[in-house]
Amino acid sequence: MTPFGIRKRLKSLLGGKPAAAPAAKKKFKLVIHNGKGRTETYEGEIGQSVLLAAGNVSAPIASGCSDSSCATCRISVLSGGQHLSPQNATESQTLKANNREPQLRLACQAVIQGEGTVEVQGFEFLD
Numbered sequence: 001m002t003p004f005g006i007r008k009r010l011k012s013l014l015g016g017k018p019a020a021a022p023a024a025k026k027k028f029k030l031v032i033h034n035g036k037g038r039t040e041t042y043e044g045e046i047g048q049s050v051l052l053a054a055g056n057v058s059a060p061i062a063s064g065c066s067d068s069s070c071a072t073c074r075i076s077v078l079s080g081g082q083h084l085s086p087q088n089a090t091e092s093q094t095l096k097a098n099n100r101e102p103q104l105r106l107a108c109q110a111v112i113q114g115e116g117t118v119e120v121q122g123f124e125f126l127d
Contacts, residue, residue: 030050035122061107077105
């Protein structure tokens with residue numbers, strides 16, 4: 001019997017519980033429309049920004065800054081907005097400063113927080 005088998009047998013004799021399997025990570029599905037007939041889909045684990053998730057498709061959403069000041073990564077949420085973090089003050093200030101519609105979101109700030117499908121319309125892409 002292997003040392004692992006001995007430990008397992010001892011645990012069972014002493015009433016030890018087997019180690020629980022790790023909890024499955026919650027998943028989301030991101031559907032990105034580019035407005036020119038191209039639609040791409042990515043599935044991942046919740047907690048990512050839309051911009052980070054969109055970096056996994058063949059034509060990612062463009063981003064021009066690293067501090068959410070340019071609004072290059074603006075998106076329109078078509079469905080599944082309830083799975084995103086709420087718009088924060090920085091995001092709304094950036095949209096206003098760049099003369100963008102207030103209902104848009106910044107992909108760098110919109111974090112996917114719930115299971116389900118989020119569908120967005122992007123405006124600028126890296127092709």
